[in-house]
Amino acid sequence: MTDWLKHAPEAARDYLQGHRLDEVECIVADLPGIARGKAMPGPKFARQNRFFLPASIFLQTITGDWADDIIPMGTTEPDMILTPDYATATAAPWTADRTLQVIHDMTLQSGEPVPFAPRNVLKRVVTAYHARGWTPVVAPEMEFYLVARNTDPAQQIAPMTGRTGRAAAARQAYSLSAVDEYGSVIDDIYDFAEAQGFEIDGITQEGGAGQLEINMRHGNPVKLADEIFFFKRLIREAALRHNCFATFMAKPIEREPGSSMHIHHSVLDESGRNIFSAEDGSETPAFQHFIGGMQRHLPSAIALLAPYVNSYRRYVRDFSAPVNLEWGRDNRTVGLRVPVSTPEARRVENRIAGMDCNPYLGIAASLACGYLGMVAGDMPRPEREDTAYDSADDIPRGLYDALEQFGDNAALLDLLGDEFGKVYGAVKAAEYGEFLQVISPWEREHLLISV
Incomplete structure (x- = not known):
């Protein structure tokens, strides 16, 4: 058994019993709660203990657009460090091969928790x-x-x-x-x-x-x-x-x-x-x-x-x-x-x-x-x-x-966290602005020729 799997929950180990681990999905939750990250072959995951994603993923709206850049280092899109939380390893049983999902903790390159990462916000409380x-x-x-x-x-x-x-x-x-x-x-x-x-x-x-x-x-x-x-x-x-x-x-x-x-x-x-x-x-x-x-x-x-x-x-x-x-x-x-x-x-x-x-x-x-x-x-x-x-x-x-x-x-x-508040407010304001650009069927039905 790969060493890191010794730290995984029993259900994850049972899922792999008698099978080769084909793929690991390294995931985090963005502000809407969408899974972001990367997938990699199981053997490669076992050889690494950290991964990287740009901090700017937290400025993305639900539509895929971007809020105003209010993260101090956001203009250069530096990476966050993602460290696997092996206790979260769980199967992805709908896939054709044997795949595990692993949630990752997110820190800045200084070692501090990413303040606008939702999981970190909950941990803070x-x-x-x-x-x-x-x-x-x-x-x-x-x-x-x-x-x-x-x-x-x-x-x-x-x-x-x-x-x-x-x-x-x-x-x-x-x-x-x-x-x-x-x-x-x-x-x-x-x-x-x-x-x-x-x-x-x-x-x-x-x-x-x-x-x-x-x-x-x-x-x-x-x-x-x-x-x-x-x-x-x-x-x-x-x-x-x-x-x-x-x-x-x-x-x-x-x-x-x-x-x-x-x-x-x-x-x-x-x-x-x-x-x-x-x-x-x-x-x-x-x-x-x-x-x-x-x-x-x-x-x-x-x-x-x-x-x-x-x-x-x-x-x-x-x-x-x-x-x-x-x-x-x-x-x-x-x-x-x-x-x-x-x-x-x-x-x-x-x-x-x-x-x-x-x-x-x-x-x-x-x-x-x-x-x-x-x-x-x-x-x-x-x-x-x-x-x-x-x-x-x-x-x-x-x-x-x-x-x-x-x-x-x-x-x-x-x-x-004040930094979280600023990022969250900026993303939601951007989404609201996007919504205001869409004309609804109700408006066309009742306002088109009546006002």
């Missing part, structure tokens, strides 16, 4: 927790749609065709029959996940046509963000095998619910005890402060949780999406829900994040808001025990407003 003797724990939920292949952007997205030959039906939440319609895709998702060593807590049908949710076990924020990063690719590949697309757009289909990435949070002390619960099982001040921090700072973090113009189409009343930052116990009309649990498992569910966000940045932003609340002792508003849809003014309703609030929150930017 987790380190802030550790400095206070806290260990953050998260459990993400992934929602996505399986849709018919769509190669013409001018055409509306349609649900995929199931095994009965009919399009997937909407309003069938938790229906096992609906899940069976695209069981072949789900079978591949399970098989790929098993080959990659990922544990799925469950798959359910959501309320949209062809909309599914995957629940993941709670754990280390960086490890879970890595898995979501891998899962998005895994699910897309499973869908392509069955002549359909998997989409993680926040709102892909008109008049259907959007797709979220609900994030459950708890925090442990140095003894492993959940600091949201006292010894008698009651809620602690830390629990209240975490919620208070989310209510105070999430408006400024929405630009990371809802990163595209499409993201804000999800925040629509009565479409199973949060439109507020109220909090409540077992109340799905609030943005911050406290699920039914034992005191040991007491947690706060952030329902604001869209599935289109970069998982590293979405989790980092959510954890940052709770952290700032605990440090400052922020108190939450009174709990909502009724329907909270009447409270809809807490969050920005568009990307432009969200970016303004993001840039004005000094405490949040200091925790995430």
Whole structure:
């Protein structure tokens, strides 16, 4: 066995059992969460312990254009140093040969972490927790749609065709029959996940046509963000095998619910005890402060949780999406829900994040808001025990407003990193400018001869 594989997870070693490692994909996540990097033959990877990519990849927009060059050394496009994190090695079971994917850590040539690399931003927030003797724990939920292949952007997205030959039906939440319609895709998702060593807590049908949710076990924020990063690719590949697309757009289909990435949070002390619960099982001040921090700072973090113009189409009343930052116990009309649990498992569910966000940045932003609340002792508003849809003014309703609030929150930017804030703001401003150059069908239909 190649020496470096001794440090790889058991699932990766099992995948190669009796086979030659043909290729290794050396990957990092850019700002949108797209896998960037390079592929190389397995033997060559084994002979090297670092690789290089230009830092300018973080200035690229989702369309492939570039933001204004605000990185000090960006004009000469110097390389970052990529060092493999062997603990992330996992199979790419959809390939024709035996291929492993390995996420890489990114440092500047000075040895400092690249400040605008999303994985480093999340590590920075987790380190802030550790400095206070806290260990953050998260459990993400992934929602996505399986849709018919769509190669013409001018055409509306349609649900995929199931095994009965009919399009997937909407309003069938938790229906096992609906899940069976695209069981072949789900079978591949399970098989790929098993080959990659990922544990799925469950798959359910959501309320949209062809909309599914995957629940993941709670754990280390960086490890879970890595898995979501891998899962998005895994699910897309499973869908392509069955002549359909998997989409993680926040709102892909008109008049259907959007797709979220609900994030459950708890925090442990140095003894492993959940600091949201006292010894008698009651809620602690830390629990209240975490919620208070989310209510105070999430408006400024929405630009990371809802990163595209499409993201804000999800925040629509009565479409199973949060439109507020109220909090409540077992109340799905609030943005911050406290699920039914034992005191040991007491947690706060952030329902604001869209599935289109970069998982590293979405989790980092959510954890940052709770952290700032605990440090400052922020108190939450009174709990909502009724329907909270009447409270809809807490969050920005568009990307432009969200970016303004993001840039004005000094405490949040200091925790995430000022350099990251500048790069992220520049890239998102460039994307928004690109969007404004596109005229939509709605504008042509209603304005062309009427105004």
